[in-house]
Amino acid sequence: MKLLLTSGGVTNASxxxxxxxxxxxxxxxxxxxxIPTAQWGHPMCGPxxxxxxxxxxxxxxxxxxxxxxxLGLLELSALPTIGKERWVPWxxxxxxxxxxxxxxxxxxxxxxxxxxxxxxxxxxxxxxVGVSAGSxxxxxxxxxxFVNWPSAPDDRTLGVVDFSIxxxxxxxxxxxxxxxxxxxxEIGGPAYVIDDQSAIKVNDGTVEVVSEGHWKQVLx
Numbered sequence: 001m002k003l004l005l006t007s008g009g010v011t012n013a014s015x016x017x018x019x020x021x022x023x024x025x026x027x028x029x030x031x032x033x034x035i036p037t038a039q040w041g042h043p044m045c046g047p048x049x050x051x052x053x054x055x056x057x058x059x060x061x062x063x064x065x066x067x068x069x070x071l072g073l074l075e076l077s078a079l080p081t082i083g084k085e086r087w088v089p090w091x092x093x094x095x096x097x098x099x100x101x102x103x104x105x106x107x108x109x110x111x112x113x114x115x116x117x118x119x120x121x122x123x124x125x126x127x128x129v130g131v132s133a134g135s136x137x138x139x140x141x142x143x144x145x146f147v148n149w150p151s152a153p154d155d156r157t158l159g160v161v162d163f164s165i166x167x168x169x170x171x172x173x174x175x176x177x178x179x180x181x182x183x184x185x186e187i188g189g190p191a192y193v194i195d196d197q198s199a200i201k202v203n204d205g206t207v208e209v210v211s212e213g214h215w216k217q218v219l220x
Contacts, residue, residue, distance in 0.1 A: 001120055001160070002127045002203050005135035007167035008196030009062040012212045015199045022127045022203060023095060028067045030095040037076040038099070038133040041106020041149040053100045063098045063129060076107075079114035091119060094126070101132030101167075104142045105152035111137065117158060132167045135200070139164045143183050161202060162190065169195040169214060177216065184218040191218045 002022040010016050023030050036053050039045035051057070054073060056065025064071060072090065074097075079087050091097070099107070111117040128138070136142045140159040143166075147155050164187045166180045180193040192200055197213025209215055 001123050002125075003135075003138060003161070004127065004129045004199055004201055005138060005161075005165060006129065006131055006196075006199040007135070007165075007169070007194045008171070009131045010066065010129070011062065011197055014210050014212050015197075018199060018201045018208075018210045019096075019127070019129065022201065025095075026067075029069055031070045031072075031093060032064075032068045032096045032098055033072045033074040033090065033094045034064050034098040034100070035074050035076060035134070036100045036102075037110050038102030038104065038107035038137070040077070041103030041109075042101075042133070043148055045102045050100075063100075063131065076110040076114045076116060079116070084115060088115075088119070091116070091123075091126075096127040096129060099128065099130045099134030099137070101130075101134055103147070103149040103152075104133035104136040104157050105147055105155065106149040107133055107137045108157045109149075109152075111158065120158075120160065135167065136165050140189065141187055143187050145179075145183055161207075163207070164189060164191040165200070166191060166193040167196075169193050169198075171196055180216070181218070189220055192216070193218060 004019055036050045039050045052061055137157045138160040141164055142155050144155050166183055168175045184191045193216040195213040198211035198215040201208045201210050
C-alpha cells in the first residue's frame, strides 16, 4: 500500500500535495472510504467524536470534509457479520482509505478479525491515510503509553512499516519531546516523533517526512 501516516490529518498544503501525489489525481476524482473503528477503543472518544470524524466537523474532521468523488463509511467491527462477498468489493473499488484515530490496538484487533489486514499485501494501488492511531496501527509497536483498550494483549500492531510513531507532539501536556524521547527508549526501534502539521509518506519502500511543523527521527 501507499501510506500517508499523519498525526492530525491533512492539515496543510504540503500534506495535501503528498496525498495527491500518492493518489496520482486530485481528491475530487478519487473514491474514499472512512474508517472510524479505532475511536470505540479509546475512553476519550465516543459517539460525538465519531460523528465529527464522519461528518468532517471540527475539531475532529478534516479528511471527510475534503472534496471527494464519493465518500463512504466502513465500520470494521460490522464486517465479520455480513460476509466478505459484500464488503471486499467496496474496499477494492475505493482509491483511498481514511482511517481515524482512537486506540491502535483496538483498530489492529478489528483489522485482523474482519479480514482487512489480510488484504493489505495485495492492495498495492491503494492509499492509506491514517490519523494518529490510524497511522500507528501500521507500525510494529505503539508503546505502553498509547494502549488504552483494556483488552489489548500488548502494544504490538501490524508491522507494515518498520518504525514506530509518537503523534501529536506538543498538542497535549503529556506529548512533549522529553516524553517522546522516554517513549522511544522503551520502544527500542526506529521511530518518528511528529506534530499535527507533519506526516510520513511511504511509497514503494521510500520513507519521506512531509512537514510544515516539528518532527524528529529517533534511531535505536
